[in-house]
Amino acid sequence: MRALIQKELRENLKLAMLGLIIYSAILALNIHTYSHWMQSVAAGGQGQREVVMMQPLVSGGFWTVSGIVCATFGAILGWFQIHNERQRDLWAFLVHRPATRTQIFFGKILAGLMLYLLVAGLPLAGYLLWALAPGHVAAPFEWAVLWPVAVFFISGMVYYFAGMLTGLRQARWYASRALGLGTAVIVSMTIMLVPHFWQVLAVILISGGILATAVWGGFHSNGYYCSQPVPGKPALIAALMPGCAIVIGFAALLLIKVPRQTYEPAPPYYRMNKDGTIYKITSRKEGWEPEIADLEGKPLVDPKTGSAPKLAEFDQRKCYENTLWPSFYNPAEAYRDTWFNNSCNRFTFWRETADEFWFYCNRNGRLAGYDKKTRQFIGSLGPDGFSKDLTGNGDHFDRAGYNEPLQGVVLRDARTIYQPYPEHRQVKALFTITNENCQAAAPATNSSDRIIGAVHEVWINGYDWNYIIVVTRCYVHLLAPDGKELWRAAPAYPKYNHVTVACLESTNQFALWTSPAWWLQDKSGGKLPEHVTWLDQDGRVLKSIDLPNLSYHPFKFVREDKLMSLAMPPALFVIIPLFEGDPWPSAIPWVLVHFSLAAALVCLPIGWWLGRRYNLSLPARLGWAAFQLCFGIPGLLAQLSVEEWPAREPCPHCKKLRVVDGEHCEHCSADFAPPEKNGTEIFEPLGAAK
């Protein structure tokens, strides 16, 4: 096998070197761009500041390029390794040697993976070394930020096997040779959406294993399906299934969506003016101005013109508001992100001073400072003040919740709001909650109070807001910039976690909107109202009303979804909930399953008939029938892609058409008749004339 590995390495070295040069050049360009940008920033340059620009290891460009290079090079290398030898006689030269096909397969893939490691791994390692060397990058680093690129790197191997399968497969339809790439594409999409990292590894390992087994089977059968070893056949079918689903899905999308460009009006919503009046905005027809009416349904009329104002004009009267979306009581509601986004959000750019960048590190709960010129770590800030290391004495701020902007001014822990002053290496406590339990404010909660959200944005839509909103389990506090409490209000419903504070500048009042949590809305069918309270400067309640809930829009499957589901495998709707988490539906969408199953039931007799046409054995026909039931139309396409269509000729015995690849007629069990003699035959017994 060593000879084969060496041959493969030499044969594909040029391609590998080309890939190496291209990827290295792109990463070198990334380094150059970053260094140039940092130099301009250190010299006082202004511009946008985002963590993806400041830490090259988390930049979208780096991930995109790495993902594309790993996938493309993996697929090309795999395809090239086979394509080189797919000419008939060269393939014969390769496989006709005293080595098993498994040895030849391993010889090829070991060499291929070595080259892949060289092309994708070497530039990555170099880039990583550069980024980790002190003085190069003025931003924090955690190993977890490397997971996405590590996953792209590993998933490139899935593309490698998919490319190899494409080169190897002898397919009846040429386009169907590339169906294996569909699996790799699905892997790329899935790994960014699943909630947990172990699911990513499972997806890559399973799909890579399936593709590798299909390739191994292809080596045994010279790329054909019929003579594959037992594990090869299901692996090949499984490897082609995602590609079939993509093809069918796209075809269905074109048929369903393209001819039907229907206008779907935006759902109605409330809007509060600067004087505290609430209006309802309703869109009715495409191209028409939305209808603006007060809560009694009376359309708004501009007194100057006597006609209804346009939405753009009306928006100028809109009050300034700020929203927080903290989790009140239900831990299940705590925001969960995909592993991918979690890897991206290990730290956030917090603030920039004249000479420094300050980042909020989620893991340590502290602000980490970096010098712009030397790009060296300065130290960190926590509730107890400055520390030269990143851990401090263990004191830390609480991690900001979902929809809680971090690039503001204040930070918090469970009981205190802090104002950091990074220039002075100081942190000042602005406000500490005093209420020890929530009994008084919200008897139902029966738990001690703690801060669960805070926001201080000084500039909203051109208006100097300059208030700090603090949401605790019991109250909504409004603070002045110096931390003085202006008022606090107990939310009417503790489980209402959507909190909006509006500043009504015309009346010097405030309005507090609370909306029920999504899961409560869902449970009640959207019947829980929204609650609005008007407060004066001292926090006295002036008025409060309940409004019909407009923010709840339950998800409904529309006709297009149902039609699309006809083209999807029923098994898909059952498999997806296995990856349960926020980005996925947690329940099986039975409506779609029914439609998909209906299509599968239509496919079942077709698959059965095809099985007869292919002259398959009864177990094979039953197997395909079960497969059609699970995978519907894409399953049917997969069957058509792998099975070879046998020729038929009339049986001389029963005169019916019979397939040529059986030893006997499938209708009358007669043997095949020998070719007709023409009187010129000469057959002599073996060894007669030696």
Place this chain on the structure above:
Amino acid sequence: MNEQSVISTRGLTRYFDKKPAVQDLNLEVPRGSVFAFLGRNGSGKTTTIRMLLGLLEPTRGTGGVLGYDIRSLPPEARARIGYLTEEHQLYGWMSVRECGEFQSRFYPRWNEKIFRGVIGHFNLKPTARVKDLSRGERAGLCLGLTLAPEPELLVLDDPALGLDPVAHRSLIESMIYLTRRSDRTIFFSSHQLADVERVADYIAILDRSVLRVCCSLETFRNSVQQVRLRFPGAPPPVPHIPGLLQAFRAEGELRLICMHYNDATEQALRALGPTQMEPLPISLEDAFISYLGERGEKSFILAETEAQP
């Protein structure tokens, strides 16, 4: 499978789409023989060889090579089979020496002397790249790579295809002097009938995907006969004669090439009333071409030729 045969097939059939490439092939190749596998282009020779070596799945039927099922030839069987492909394709980037080194690492019985002998016979420089070799040189290199493992069975798929006369002669000389051994079986397909005549013990002929002949060379030669019939005027139309391959009509003469010439054939010919009937010698090439060429009557009588549309 007969113990005497190294290759044996039963009903071996291969279709490409709806077209049969090989039909119901029953073949026995005796051990130690030189077996020529003949047929016109597209008659199914290469397809048969590829099926025998497990490179192509038969549509139906079975086969064995050296006692192993052709659908699952193990490495030890492949080590005993040398296969020279039709196109003589090799890795273009390798040098002649590297080809030898690569191949030698797979074969424990690799004989470097044979390899050097063959490439020396073809005047190949060990440092020359395969992509720079002529077709004949490449054929020589392939032959060296095929012979050096000292295989028990040599399968040569039209080894002289596309070679110039000098390269062709070199290849045949190598085949005759280096490969011929009593314990070695050579199974080769060819269009070069002179080569077949020089080296083959047995021949098998595929005619439009069907095996029609499988016998010794002598038997084939003896089975094809040429007869000249003379007539006072224009020869009469030729009646249906079993085994008739070709008939050539000329002014006052009818020349016939028949298979299985026997008393019944002679009686049928005498019934035409010739003034003279004499056998004519026929070369193997003529016999082969008559066998595989267009069947039927060809007229060389000017009036009849012009009368034809």
